[in-house]
Amino acid sequence: MTKLHVNLPGLKMKNPVMPASGCFGFGQEFARFYDLNKLGAIAVKAVTAHERSGNPTPRVAEVDGGMLNAIGLQNPGLEHVTKHELPWLEKFDTPILVNVAGNEIEDYVHVAESISKIGNVAAIELNISCPNVKEGGLLFGTDSVMAAELTKAVKAVSKVPVYVKLSPNVTNIVEMAKAVEAAGADGLCMINTLVGMKIDLKTGQPVIANKTGGLSGPAIKPVAIRMVYEVSQAVEIPIIGMGGIHTADDILEFMMAGASAVAVGTANFVDPFACPTLIDDLEKRMKELDIEDITSIIGRGWKSLNKSISS
Amino acid sequence: MIVDKLEIVKQEELAPKIFEMTLTGNSVNEMVTPGQFLHVKVADGIDPLLRRPISICNVDIDQKKLSIIYRVEGKGTKRLSERIPGEKVDILGPLGQGFPIDQLIQGNTALLVGGGVGIPPLYYLAKLLVAKGIKVKTIIGFRTEKDIFLEKKFAKLSDVTITTEDGSRGTKGFVTTAMEEQKNSYDVFYTCGPTPMLRAVQLAATSTGYVSLEERMGCGIGACLACVCDVNEPAEGEKKYRKICCDGPVFEAGEVVI
Numbered sequence: 211m212t213k214l215h216v217n218l219p220g221l222k223m224k225n226p227v228m229p230a231s232g233c234f235g236f237g238q239e240f241a242r243f244y245d246l247n248k249l250g251a252i253a254v255k256a257v258t259a260h261e262r263s264g265n266p267t268p269r270v271a272e273v274d275g276g277m278l279n280a281i282g283l284q285n286p287g288l289e290h291v292t293k294h295e296l297p298w299l300e301k302f303d304t305p306i307l308v309n310v311a312g313n314e315i316e317d318y319v320h321v322a323e324s325i326s327k328i329g330n331v332a333a334i335e336l337n338i339s340c341p342n343v344k345e346g347g348l349l350f351g352t353d354s355v356m357a358a359e360l361t362k363a364v365k366a367v368s369k370v371p372v373y374v375k376l377s378p379n380v381t382n383i384v385e386m387a388k389a390v391e392a393a394g395a396d397g398l399c400m401i402n403t404l405v406g407m408k409i410d411l412k413t414g415q416p417v418i419a420n421k422t423g424g425l426s427g428p429a430i431k432p433v434a435i436r437m438v439y440e441v442s443q444a445v446e447i448p449i450i451g452m453g454g455i456h457t458a459d460d461i462l463e464f465m466m467a468g469a470s471a472v473a474v475g476t477a478n479f480v481d482p483f484a485c486p487t488l489i490d491d492l493e494k495r496m497k498e499l500d501i502e503d504i505t506s507i508i509g510r511g512w513k514s515l516n517k518s519i520s521s
Numbered sequence: 522m523i524v525d526k527l528e529i530v531k532q533e534e535l536a537p538k539i540f541e542m543t544l545t546g547n548s549v550n551e552m553v554t555p556g557q558f559l560h561v562k563v564a565d566g567i568d569p570l571l572r573r574p575i576s577i578c579n580v581d582i583d584q585k586k587l588s589i590i591y592r593v594e595g596k597g598t599k600r601l602s603e604r605i606p607g608e609k610v611d612i613l614g615p616l617g618q619g620f621p622i623d624q625l626i627q628g629n630t631a632l633l634v635g636g637g638v639g640i641p642p643l644y645y646l647a648k649l650l651v652a653k654g655i656k657v658k659t660i661i662g663f664r665t666e667k668d669i670f671l672e673k674k675f676a677k678l679s680d681v682t683i684t685t686e687d688g689s690r691g692t693k694g695f696v697t698t699a700m701e702e703q704k705n706s707y708d709v710f711y712t713c714g715p716t717p718m719l720r721a722v723q724l725a726a727t728s729t730g731y732v733s734l735e736e737r738m739g740c741g742i743g744a745c746l747a748c749v750c751d752v753n754e755p756a757e758g759e760k761k762y763r764k765i766c767c768d769g770p771v772f773e774a775g776e777v778v779i
Contacts, residue, residue, distance in 0.1 A: 235744040239767075242742075243524075263751075263761060268737045270747040272571045272597070279739065284746045284762075417737075428567045456567060479740040480562070480570060482613065483524065 212496050213503040214489070216250070216471050218448045219396040220333035220371035221305045223250035223471060225489050226504055227461065230452050230475035231255060231309035231335060231375070232281065236295035237302075243482045246302045248489060253399075253473055254295065256311040256337050259321050261287035266419040271408045276427025276454070277476060278406050280420035283311050283343050288321050296328055305332035307373065311340060311347060315363050323367035333370050336361065336395075339377030339402035341424045351377035351402070354389035361393035371396035373450065376441075378404050378433055387441040399450045399473065400441065401434045427476040428454040435467045442468025443512050456484075458491035462499075468509040523548050526609040530586060532602070535670035538593045539638070540602045541578070544610060549585045552577055555646035556619030556713075556733055556771045559589060560741035562611035563601040572613060573597050574738050574766070576713070578641035578671075579648070590641035590670070616741050617770050620646050620711050620731055627654035632707035632730075633679070634696050634722050636662045636714025640671055642733060643713055647678045658682075658703060662696040662718070665689050697725045716779055723774050730774045736765045743767035751778040 214225040228251035229240070236254050237246055246252065264284030271278045285291070291308075299306055308331050312318040322334050338351035338360060350356045357374070365372050374390040376383060378401040387398055403424025408417045416422070434453025442449050451469025455461060456477050464472050477484035492504075501507055527544035535541050552559075560572040575589045593602050604610065620642075625631065631650050633643045640661050647657050657679035663669050666689035675681045682699045683691030692699045696718060710730030712722045719732045739745035748765040753775055755761045763769060763777050 233745065235746075239740070239742045239744040264746060264749065267747070267749065269749075270571075270737050270739050270745070272569060275567055275570060277571055277739070279745070279747065281746050284749070427570055476570070479745055480572065481524070482740070482742060 212493050213505070214493060216505055218450070218470055221251050221307065221471070223305065225250040225492070226465065226471040227485055227489050227492065228253055228307065228450070228471065228473050229478055229485050230473035231307070231337070233475040233478045236291070237299055240478070240482060244486050246304055248486045249304050250471060250489075251305045251307055251332070252299070252302075253307040253309060253335055254299075255285055256283045256309040256340065257285055257288055257291045257321055257325065258283060258311050259288050259317050261285070261290065268417060268419055271417040271423065273406065273408055273425065274429065276425055276429035277479075278408055278418055278423030278425055279403070280418050280423040282420065283340055283347075288324060292325065292328060296330060300330050306330050307333045307335050309335040309337050309375070310364075311337040311343075315360050318360055319363050319367055322364045322372070326367070326369040331370055333396070334364070334368055334372050335399055336364055336372060336374045339375050339379075341377070341379060341403060341405045341422065348377055348379065351386070352380050354386050357386060358389040358393035361390045361395050365394040373397040373399050375399040375402055377402050378430075378437060383437045384440050384444045387445050391445045391447050395447060397448045397450065398441065398445065399452065401430070401437055401453045404430055404433065426454065428456050430454045431460060435463055438464060438469050439467040439511055442509055455488070458488055458495045461488060461492050462495065462507065465504065465507050466510040468511065470505075470508055523551060524611070524613050526611055529604055529606050529608050529610060531606060532604065535590065536668050539590060539668070539670050540593065541588050541590045542601070542604070543586055543588045544612075545584070545586045547585065549580065549587050550582060552580050552587050552615045553582070554615065554619035555622070555649055556642050557615035557617050558642075558770065559612045559614035560616055560738070561589070561601065563597045563604075565611070569597040569600060571739065572741060573601070574616070574741055576642035576733075576770075577615065577645060579645050590638065592638045613741060617766060618768065620733070620771050622646070622649060622653065622655075625650070625653065625655050625709060628656070629708040630656040630658065630706065632700075632703055632710040632728075633657060633659045634700065634710060634712040634714070635659070636696055636718045639712075639714030639718070639733065639735070643711060644671060644674060646711060647675060651678045658707060660684065660696045660699045660703070662714070695721065697721045700725045710774075719779050723779070726774065731771050732774055732779065733771045734765050734769050734777070734779060738766050741766045752776065753778055
């Protein structure tokens with residue numbers, strides 16, 4: 211029998227596939243298309259202490275093989291999410307990973323402490339990598355000392371495991387990963403979007419009102435694979451890999467690079483059935499490739515290499 | 522709302538860069554509200570990646586056919602215009618809230634005001650209004666004479682006024698110029714077109730009405746929050762924004778900031 215399940219801190223997953231934060235709302239829109247029990251886990255949209263209205267429009271632009279977005283962490287705020295969104299998700303037997311964002315360390319600590327007490331929150335994903343907000347976000351994600359300090363502060367109050375979502379917009383991703391691991395992170399999510407821009411030839415101005423946006427989609431996959439490959443060899447904690455996953459083979463590639471699970475983002479916008487389709491396709495591909503247990507391929511990209519070097 | 526593959530029956534260039542695509546399939550039965558749109562995957566694969574929101578222009582339930590009209594603007598719509606009859610197009614729809622017509626009674630007059638590729642969704646609306654016994658007046662605006670499309674079809678259903686910016690046909694100026702003559706002669710207005718036009722139409726209108734907005738979209742189903750707009754004077758505790766893809770694209774005039 212094909213074994214698809216994976217176990218990560220706080221996340222006992224039926225399969226290694228979850229929708230990525232920011233690409234799935236709080237699940238309700240997609241529940242009209244399929245049963246969310248099918249998913250390995252769900253990463254819900256970023257939650258901040260107070261409601262955020264986000265950036266002006268246009269907020270998205272298509273580019274070759276991907277898209278730019280600058281939503282700006284629009285969300286209804288901690289209280290609303292606690293009272294309405296999370297209770298609605300209780301009916302599903304699927305672990306929930308809550309993405310937490312803020313401007314100051316205190317904001318993250320407040321939201322993380324409060325939300326980690328809620329019964330169906332399995333883990334927290336610290337958002338230190340959103341490129342589309344002026345304060346907080348990426349500021350923490352590009353400075354390893356600040357990232358570690360924030361991780362430590364959140365770890366001190368969180369009742370559930372803490373994953374840190376890393377930004378690819380850094381010179382040395384391994385240094386960032388090691389810093390948050392040393393600060394107590396239970397896992398890593400990588401990668402968030404790459405900062406990009408598109409100019410409208412008619413106006414001569416950037417298409418996106420925020421000017422820059424986060425690049426996602428198949429175009430960023432090679433960057434993500436390289437980063438997962440490097441980081442997974444340098445840390446002991448598990449990685450949830452993401453960045454342009456579009457096919458079951460992409461999932462296999464991420465796991466061979468060293469990811470223990472994966473998140474699917476932009477593909478949900480192209481096809482609302484992307485996640486369940488990928489889960490079914492993954493099982494088929496594993497059979498075709500004689501992979502019995504999905505966990506057996508984690509880090510295959512470098513494990514065999516290291517073995518041959520050491521022997 | 523469904524994901525389906527509709528077969529292309531016909532592809533026709535109505536005016537420079539303006540194409541009408543006729544599609545057929547069982548899910549056409551679901552496409553009964555005027556003003557709704559389809560989220561179209563113009564080609565298989567990852568390039569172009571995102572779907573394109575295109576409003577439904579006409580529906581023929583008996584023949585299981587519908588048509589969409591779009592302007593070739595970029596890579597996606599260019600690719601769509603190259604698709605040929607017999608091929609299948611992946612669609613998600615019908616999406617959004619369309620034009621409400623249930624509140625109207627026989628003998629009422631509706632004014633339809635459209636500009637450019639905002640005109641097509643008004644056609645199916647006109648058909649349903651006429652079938653309901655509503656008198657329809659239509660004002661459709663173009664840049665110049667050669668850009669005109671759908672004129673004859675609208676003429677079968679309604680009094681049509683054409684406006685062109687350069688005066689090469691009909692009333693010279695914008696749709697609002699022609700609205701002057703219609704002052705206080707209608708019970709409701711419906712409009713779709715570029716945002717500056719919608720603002721002007723809303724101001725010039727002498728009745729209540731409905732506006733259909735356009736915005737760059739991601740998912741089309743309300744999850745990504747790419748296409749939001751602000752609510753005019755939201756009530757205490759109410760949401761301050763609307764999602765154009767699922768709360769719209771049609772809003773009551775004045776409901777949202779445009």
